[in-house]
Amino acid sequence: DAGVTQSPTHLIKTRGQQVTLRCSPKSGHDTVSWYQQALGQGPQFIFQYYEEEERQRGNFPDRFSGHQFPNYSSELNVNALLLGDSALYLCASSFPRADEQFFGPGTRLTVL
């Protein structure tokens, strides 16, 4: 049983560029949440997708957007990258309103 997978593992971009990160949920899960973890910090909730719609959003600007596909996989897009967007981006999957969220290994984004 495959767990949550994310791609790519690492990514380097420059300021002003755009980036797309991808996530495949754990088998049987249909809800995907995205988190940003800056160095030395705990993860911060970006948003959650269910039934291909954004269901809940944290305190992140509109530069952060997402998408969920019919197979429940998801993308996180960040436009106009800033140095402060450098972080580990974590995807978590779950059943809707479930107790447990299972995390992937993350994508390390470096913005130069």
Next chain:
Amino acid sequence: GEDVEQSLFLSVREGDSSVINCTYTDSSSTYLYWYKQEPGAGLQLLTYIFSNMDMKQDQRLTVLLNKKDKHLSLRIADTQTGDSAIYFCAEKSGGGADGLTFGKGTHLIIQP
């Protein structure tokens, strides 16, 4: 807004018990979680407790919840070198919100 606080470091001797503490402010929290993160890895769900419980035990792990004081602890019995990691406390609010709020993490250091 919600806030979750943890001490940054805990050092214990191998074979002793480790107790990691966490305080939170959201009185509507429904679930409280402990996640483990090893270097360069994503988050591993260790255990979680529903807010109407005061204790949960799972093998070497014991979670204690004092809802009145909004205090959560994780006890790891017989601490081993493999337990060396960062431990995150997280809470999920009520009202149908699924996004988790995390603390900054406690680095558990094991002395031989």
